[in-house]
Amino acid sequence: MKLSFEEEIKRRRTFGIVSHPDAGKTTLTEKLLLFGGAIQEAGAVKSNKIKKGATSDFMEIERQRGISVATSVLAFEYKNIKINILDTPGHKDFAEDTFRTLTAVDSVIVVIDVAKGVEEQTEKLVSVCRMRKIPMIVFINKMDREGKDAFDLLDEVEQKLGLRVTPLSFPIGMGYDFKGIYNIWEKNINLFSDESSKNILDTTEIEDLESEQLDQLVGEKSANTLREEIELTSGIYPEFNKEEYQNGDLQPVFFGSALNNFGVRELLDCFVDIAPMPRPKESDVREVFPTEKKFTGFVFKIHANMDPKHRDRLAFIKIVSGTFERNTPYLHTRLGKKLKFSSPNAFFAEKKEIVDISFPGDIVGLHDTGNFKIGDTLTAGEQMNYKGIPSFSPEHFRYINNADPMKSKQLAKGIDQLMDEGVAQLFTLDLNGRKVIGTVGALQYEVIQYRLEHEYGAKCSYENLNVHKACWIQAEDEKSEEFKEFKRVKSKFLAKDKRDQLVFLADSHFSLQMTQDKYKGLKFHFTSEFDN
Structure with missing residues (x-):
C-alpha cells in the first residue's frame, strides 16, 4: 500500500x-x-x-x-x-x-x-x-x-x-x-x-x-x-x-x-x-517545514572511503523538506550549479542500498567527487542556506611532513580529501609553503596518519609547532597601511586555509591579545564561517 x-x-x-x-x-x-x-x-x-x-x-x-x-x-x-x-x-x-x-x-x-x-x-x-x-x-x-x-x-x-x-x-x-x-x-x-x-x-x-x-x-x-x-x-x-x-x-x-x-x-x-517526527529548520531566509513539497536538505558530514577498495566519498545529507529523487537535478546553492545523482544511498544497518525516493527526516549518502563541503545546502531551486553548522578553531597544531617522497601525489590527495571531511584543517604557511594541520583533539593525528597509510598508500610524520590559536583575519580595506603593516610584521605567523582565506597563527594568548589591540581595523574570527 x-x-x-x-x-x-x-x-x-x-x-x-x-x-x-x-x-x-x-x-x-x-x-x-x-x-x-x-x-x-x-x-x-x-x-x-x-x-x-x-x-x-x-x-x-x-x-x-x-x-x-x-x-x-x-x-x-x-x-x-x-x-x-x-x-x-x-x-x-x-x-x-x-x-x-x-x-x-x-x-x-x-x-x-x-x-x-x-x-x-x-x-x-x-x-x-x-x-x-x-x-x-x-x-x-x-x-x-x-x-x-x-x-x-x-x-x-x-x-x-x-x-x-x-x-x-x-x-x-x-x-x-x-x-x-x-x-x-x-x-x-x-x-x-x-x-x-x-x-x-x-x-x-x-x-x-x-x-x-x-x-x-x-x-x-x-x-x-x-x-x-x-x-x-x-x-x-x-x-x-x-x-x-x-x-x-x-x-x-x-x-x-x-x-x-x-x-x-x-x-x-x-x-x-x-519521539517527534521531522521538525522544521531555520535557513538564512526563512523557516522551512518538512511538509513543503519542494526538496531542501543540507550536508552535515562527509566520509571519504566508506569502501577502501573504491575511492568513494559520501556526503551525508539530511532531508528537511519535500522528496529527494534519484536522477533529478538539484541546486547546489554555494556553487550555484545544478547536480544530479544516479545512485543515492540509504543505510540499512551494515548495508548500503540505492534508493529512488527519500523523505524528510531521512539521511541520504551522495557520491561526491569534491563538490561538497560540510554545511552545503541543496534545494529544488530556491537560493537559501541552512544555518548553524559549526567549524571550530583548532587547538592542536603540527607540521605534516611527507615520509615517502615517491608518494607525494597520494599524500596531497589524501590530505585534501580528509580535510573536506572535517577531520581537521589544513594551513599553508605564507613564508615557506609548509603544511600545518590543525585539529580540535590530539587523537585526530593518529587517525589521519592511519588513514593516509591504509587508504591512500601515503606515509606522513609530524613535527610540533608552537601555536596557541588560529584566527581568520578580515580587513575592512585590504589596501590600508594597517593591513600591509600587519602582513609585514606578522609574516612568519601567517598562513592560508584550504579556501585561501588568511589565517593568523598566534603563538600565545598574550601575543594574540597584543595583536588584536594593535590592529584595531582588522577583525579576528575564531571560526572559519563568517560572512564575507
Missing part, C-alpha cells in the same frame, strides 16, 4: 545517541538494530575469543581502539515506523563531528553509566541539545553492575545536566541484586536473569503494585522497596507530558542494561510513541 507524502513524514524518527565514551552507546545502537530485526547477532558476541567489531564502527582504526570516531548512519523499521539512528563519537577529540550531527537529528537519547553517573562529555553535548531545544530521553545503562542509587542518579541528571526528569521505568535492585524493571509507562514488570541466553524473562502485566503477585515475582522485601520507591517518584517527579517532552522541557528516564538486551525494548516502544 502506497502511503501519502504526509504519512511518510509522520512515520519517520531521526535521532542521535550521545554519551561519554564507554557508557555503552554503541552497544545500545546495536541492540536497537537487533530489536528492529536489522541485524541477526550483536557484535559484542564473543565468538572463539575474537571480539567482533560493533556493527556501527565502520573504520578499521575504530575497531582496533574500540572507540567510535565517525558518526554512522543506521536505519531500520520497527512497528511500521522508519527509524534513522545517528551514532555519534563519544570521545572528546571528535566532539566536532558530534556537534555537527546534532544539527541533523530531531531528538536525542542520552546514555549514562550507572556507576559513573554524569560525565564531562555528556554535560557538553546535553548543553548543546538544551540550547537547541532538542527533545531528549535519558537511558541509564549497565544496571546489572554495582552503581549509584536510582534517586541519586536522577538528582545528578537534574543538577548537572539542568534537565527536568520523570522516570518512565524504575529498577528493582541493582548490580548483584538486580531483579528487573518496573515499566511505569506500560505498567508491567520485566524480570532479569543472567542465565537465559536472551536475558529476558516474560513480561508480566501488573496493574496494581499492591497485588500479591508482585511479592511472588520478586520476593517480599524487593516488592515493598519498589512500592515505596514508585510512590516516592510519583510524589517528586512531574507526570509525563508528551508536549513538554517534545518542546525540550521534560526528559523521560529509562533504566536497563544494553549489553544484556534488558530495558531496550521498553525504551524503543516508548520512543516510537513519543
Whole structure:
C-alpha cells in the first residue's frame, strides 16, 4: 500500500545517541538494530575469543581502539515506523563531528553509566541539545553492575545536566541484586536473569503494585522497596507530558542494561510513541517545514572511503523538506550549479542500498567527487542556506611532513580529501609553503596518519609547532597601511586555509591579545564561517 507524502513524514524518527565514551552507546545502537530485526547477532558476541567489531564502527582504526570516531548512519523499521539512528563519537577529540550531527537529528537519547553517573562529555553535548531545544530521553545503562542509587542518579541528571526528569521505568535492585524493571509507562514488570541466553524473562502485566503477585515475582522485601520507591517518584517527579517532552522541557528516564538486551525494548516502544517526527529548520531566509513539497536538505558530514577498495566519498545529507529523487537535478546553492545523482544511498544497518525516493527526516549518502563541503545546502531551486553548522578553531597544531617522497601525489590527495571531511584543517604557511594541520583533539593525528597509510598508500610524520590559536583575519580595506603593516610584521605567523582565506597563527594568548589591540581595523574570527 502506497502511503501519502504526509504519512511518510509522520512515520519517520531521526535521532542521535550521545554519551561519554564507554557508557555503552554503541552497544545500545546495536541492540536497537537487533530489536528492529536489522541485524541477526550483536557484535559484542564473543565468538572463539575474537571480539567482533560493533556493527556501527565502520573504520578499521575504530575497531582496533574500540572507540567510535565517525558518526554512522543506521536505519531500520520497527512497528511500521522508519527509524534513522545517528551514532555519534563519544570521545572528546571528535566532539566536532558530534556537534555537527546534532544539527541533523530531531531528538536525542542520552546514555549514562550507572556507576559513573554524569560525565564531562555528556554535560557538553546535553548543553548543546538544551540550547537547541532538542527533545531528549535519558537511558541509564549497565544496571546489572554495582552503581549509584536510582534517586541519586536522577538528582545528578537534574543538577548537572539542568534537565527536568520523570522516570518512565524504575529498577528493582541493582548490580548483584538486580531483579528487573518496573515499566511505569506500560505498567508491567520485566524480570532479569543472567542465565537465559536472551536475558529476558516474560513480561508480566501488573496493574496494581499492591497485588500479591508482585511479592511472588520478586520476593517480599524487593516488592515493598519498589512500592515505596514508585510512590516516592510519583510524589517528586512531574507526570509525563508528551508536549513538554517534545518542546525540550521534560526528559523521560529509562533504566536497563544494553549489553544484556534488558530495558531496550521498553525504551524503543516508548520512543516510537513519543519521539517527534521531522521538525522544521531555520535557513538564512526563512523557516522551512518538512511538509513543503519542494526538496531542501543540507550536508552535515562527509566520509571519504566508506569502501577502501573504491575511492568513494559520501556526503551525508539530511532531508528537511519535500522528496529527494534519484536522477533529478538539484541546486547546489554555494556553487550555484545544478547536480544530479544516479545512485543515492540509504543505510540499512551494515548495508548500503540505492534508493529512488527519500523523505524528510531521512539521511541520504551522495557520491561526491569534491563538490561538497560540510554545511552545503541543496534545494529544488530556491537560493537559501541552512544555518548553524559549526567549524571550530583548532587547538592542536603540527607540521605534516611527507615520509615517502615517491608518494607525494597520494599524500596531497589524501590530505585534501580528509580535510573536506572535517577531520581537521589544513594551513599553508605564507613564508615557506609548509603544511600545518590543525585539529580540535590530539587523537585526530593518529587517525589521519592511519588513514593516509591504509587508504591512500601515503606515509606522513609530524613535527610540533608552537601555536596557541588560529584566527581568520578580515580587513575592512585590504589596501590600508594597517593591513600591509600587519602582513609585514606578522609574516612568519601567517598562513592560508584550504579556501585561501588568511589565517593568523598566534603563538600565545598574550601575543594574540597584543595583536588584536594593535590592529584595531582588522577583525579576528575564531571560526572559519563568517560572512564575507
